[in-house]
Amino acid sequence: MGMEEYMTPGEIVGKSYNYIAGPGTYLNPSNSTIYACAVGLKRTIPASANAEDKRPTVEVVKEKEHGAVPEPGAIVTARVTKVMARLASMNIICVGTRAVKEKFAGTVRQQDVRATEIDKVDMYASFRPGDIIRAEVVSTFSAAMIPISWTEMQCPLTNQIERRKVARAV
Numbered sequence: 001m002g003m004e005e006y007m008t009p010g011e012i013v014g015k016s017y018n019y020i021a022g023p024g025t026y027l028n029p030s031n032s033t034i035y036a037c038a039v040g041l042k043r044t045i046p047a048s049a050n051a052e053d054k055r056p057t058v059e060v061v062k063e064k065e066h067g068a069v070p071e072p073g074a075i076v077t078a079r080v081t082k083v084m085a086r087l088a089s090m091n092i093i094c095v096g097t098r099a100v101k102e103k104f105a106g107t108v109r110q111q112d113v114r115a116t117e118i119d120k121v122d123m124y125a126s127f128r129p130g131d132i133i134r135a136e137v138v139s140t141f142s143a144a145m146i147p148i149s150w151t152e153m154q155c156p157l158t159n160q161i162e163r164r165k166v167a168r169a170v
Helices: none
Strands: 004-009 012-015 025-028 033-038 041-045 057-062 075-083 085-097 098-109 131-138 153-154 161-163
Touching: 012 057, 025 057, 098 131
Parallel strands: none
Antiparallel strands: 004 041, 012 033, 025 033, 041 057, 075 085, 075 131, 085 098, 153 161
16 A cells, blocks of 8 residues: 545545546546545555556545434434334434434424424324434434432433333343
């Protein structure tokens, strides 16, 4: 391997008479310039000894990408997995136009389906398992309550204790 340099999309990686464009790059034939089309490290790979073309290959190796994360106010695309009388459960597929890499679950509550006549919303008529929906994230919940006794649970973020019936304290 040759010299490594950090590149961002649109940066000039080299000229086509010096290099062969590899993954993470593209060649603009009008000016014989190779540009980066990914964020990552520029790597120059020497040509193999028996190759006809003796130019080295230049590539931009992508860093590990982080998937999109739903946040309040974000528009998400989701697949409905379960419908109940007061809510529908779903798996989030995209946040905005970016696909999620991790699994995120979501819930649409009956009162969030529409602004008026909330009590007349029929969840079974509004959603079916397998439906693809577009929704706005109202809030996120990232921490599960931890049982601390037979009658109390504690939030790990706020340390708030709530009285709840607990099947088994861990």
